Amino acid sequence: MIGIPSSPTRRGALALLAATGLPLPAVAAQLRVATVDWSVLETLLALGVPPIAAPELRQFREVAVEPAVPTGVNDLGLRGTINFELLLLSRPELIFSSSFYAASEPLLRRIAPVESFSIYAPHRPPYEPVVAMTRSVGGRLGIATTAERYIAETEAEFAGLRERLKPLGARPVIPVNLGDARHFRVFGDDSMFGEVLKRLGLANAWTEQTNYSAMAPIGLEALVRVPEAYIALIPPVPPGAMQTLAASAFWNALPNLREGRLLQLGSINPYGGLPAARRFARLLTDALLAAETARG
Template sequence: MTDRSAFPRRREALAMLAAAALPSAAHAAERRVATVDWSVLETLLALGAAPVAAPELLQFREVAVEPAVPNTITDLGLRGTVNFELLLLSRPELIYSSSFYVSSEPRLARIAPVERFSIYAPGRPPYEPAAAMMRSIGARLGRSEEAERYIADTEAEFAGLRERLKPHAVRPVIPINLGDTRHFRVFGADSMFGEVLKRLGLANAWTEATSYSAMAPVGIEALARMPDAWIALIPPVPPGALDVLAGSTFWNALPSVRAERVLQLASINPFGGLPAARRFARLLGEALPAERGHG
């Protein structure tokens, strides 16, 4: 005789298996998230939660480089003046913004609820706010485990690099963008670059105040005040600038240049989140010569 009381239990078990095979409601919802900020875009991609729309994707691929941007994301145009029609057509259920785009929020809010993050603020290191943003987004989209794993992996990567770069702790690093052959933008303690240097056990040669991470323009002669520093050149570099500097008597007389302590890094988003922090740490670690800790 068949025990019919087993049927409900069997149906419940099958229902549970079917539910497990489907995306969770939170994971489905994240596919309808949009952002107007690159640091949020980095974070979403790092969590495996690609937004439906984001701005300046071609430029992001060139400047931020990573994480990779899938072709399914709608490009909203310029960050400062996003295409609101395309954003509306993307049907986001949630729009992530940042303190850089407060003026756009009234228009954004007509399309979908807006959540804003503030990573960069004068005088405040951005690493912990970036980690908090990742945790918040992870919790909102049902990806808390992914967020915690990414943060833990970031800390582990930094710890490994910090140990390997101990010989370089005797010299500071000055991270800069060249504005032209006579001026540069420098990143201070309240920048992601400055924060990463600290977490790698390296000193930032620039100890003066900055505003929202950087100061510009700074005359190239200021580099003479930091004769022991490694100069970390971060793109973009003006066309022809390096050729001009190569023939400049003043540039070649700088102690760091004369000692061949100039590092040319690949492009990094200077106002990014944890993915940008990890990229800078990795590129810097690769650029500093292992055999010349006291070079």
């Protein structure tokens, strides 16, 4: 394993602090952390400890949108085929990964110690694993208080949004992503979007089984089974798809469309951490209330 040893200067400083009885600095100030997973990247940014390196930053800025990525973070390229040479040159002392990248871990461990999380798995809701990951990252980096505060702020934000949505009752929502103008992917109860719906007091209109993320492809005709639901359309939207749908007699005949229950949300990372969950909750709440107001 290729490790990055501590410098003699830093070791001496820590020894001096220990000898004098002064508090040691937070671990986060000492470790050079990298990550190959976007949910961990979101979490590090939200906790105020940006990594030295992470993958697909341009795409992250477009898809996840928030938290903002500082310009000093090295872009490791594609998540599935990261630039190991650049990762090595970034000199990380710790690499955070997830079960999505288990095949890469033997190579990652040759660069630095790896800590991996299992967040998204079949038939298991991801919210509690994301909370556990956030706590683990906070504890590992010496910022456990910051992590607990962020978790508490997340729950408080959900509670506030749930209160705003109370007049709507358990309004059914179907969160979808268009595959093309005739098919969509749907997010079920074991997705992060499904988890957020529960915490907002809303019903997921899609009750069939999904596989921890989005089930696809499903023909648009399946939407006739959920005529009372709000359709929450989550980017990316294929080029030309909305123009094609706008001219579709079937699409325009759907009760959801006729009654103004199409919500076009901003982009959100579907495999994200608590920051993605909060973004979805906020965007969905604002869109629902605006649509209800428009419908009178």
